[in-house]
Amino acid sequence: MKLIDTHSHMYSSDFEEDIDEVISSCRKVDIEKILLPNIDSESIPKMNKLVQRFPDLCVPMMGLHPTSVKENYQEELAICKKWLDKASFCAVGEIGIDLYWDKSLLREQQIVFETQINWALEKELPVVIHARDSFAEIFEILEIYRNKNLKGVFHSFTGNIDQANHAIELGFLLGINGIVTFKNAGLDKTLSSIALDKLMLETDSPYLAPVPKRGKRNESSYLLHVANKLSEIYQVGLERVAEVTSTNAEKLFNI
Template sequence: MITDTHTHLYSSQYNEDQDLMMQRAKDAGVSRFFVPAIDSSYTEKMLSLEKNYPGDVFLMMGLHPTYVKENYLDELAHVKKWIDQKDFFAIGEIGIDLYWDKSFLTQQQEAFSTQIKWAKEKKLPIVIHCRDAFDEIFEILEAEKGDNLKGIFHCFTGTKEQALKAISYNMKLGIGGVVTFKNGKIDTFLNEISLQNIVVETDAPYLAPKPFRGKRNESSYITYVIEKLSDIYQLPVDEIAKITTQNSKDVFGI
């Protein structure tokens, strides 16, 4: 059993072949697909996915930091409405992104803190999006840390020191296609991080691993991530899949 802990299955890039793409993933051994939210415009697509693939697709709810704009309070109200009326498996993806635009930093910080509080109230894990914002993310995690907070640092691309700090806040590291890149860097120290702290993901349709880098990603390609981790940890592929899936169960509770 393989778990893709982060895949945007509702992407328009799958409009023409979604069923085939899902079947390829299942044929590759992927049996659990965790789907993050972005903003309110994707909610209906996410609910349709859950209906079309019962028992395979598990939904999160949250406001993605790059979608924190002038209407962010309305978007947060949408998140709160849905988590109050339906069961989700995480609050995500949430966080701070200063790569594209720094002008909404204050609002991103507020949205991140607010959604963490909701996660703790609902006893749900969080899935963190962090880009050029480790210090800002850690500052908020330091304020919110506790036994009632856990989750995943999605698409982790930081240093060993940042990895250890993330783990100290009860976060697993979400490892995807970047680990296969020559300039990815995380492969240089990952073997010093216990595999118990690792989950695997694709972030499909983004960040396809080698040999598909630059092309559309899909959940079946997670096997290339697992093969790279097998090389890094010197463990059989099946063992990597088993341990990382168990880690995902520890996070999501299923």
């Protein structure tokens, strides 16, 4: 069996004390790749360091996270673009729009999102989209790029069935993490109408630990709990879930 965590912040300071043990736990449960989304200029050195330590396991992305879009966004974009031009990355991410914390910089977030979409098209890379309280705003931008070979994933998908179908119609996959195991999230009901082959697995560690680890620091090895939940939802074996979602990840990210 082969599992791929398509979204993990394992370079976070949360793992400074025990990263070797955490990585060992990943290998024991057949995690073969861990994809690392970037946040901003401050996260780049930490992400690169983890990739250098575990090059067979960790694969980096490059992008500017919407919650890091501030007045200096042009400077941050320039740093991301410089890295994107000189090194190898599996995706442009994590990018998108986040209106949960702050709506005052919506226009700036839209500019940054579109800029990075254009980078992805130029580099022929997928995008990893962060959408929080912003599906309408994100779809408005994505419609501009319909039929332009833009591809990617809606990371940590929590939308409804209409939003899921809209994303899939635009050629995107859905990233499913520990939220699917939360009793009142309702994501399991949404997924019951979505084909398994439209999904990928992720943890978003150290955030959103799945049941039975909820409330604790999340780790990539906990991806197994997400896979088990999908096995239950789709009534297929765990190996089938691993096969389908890992194949999707390998094709999308060219890994």
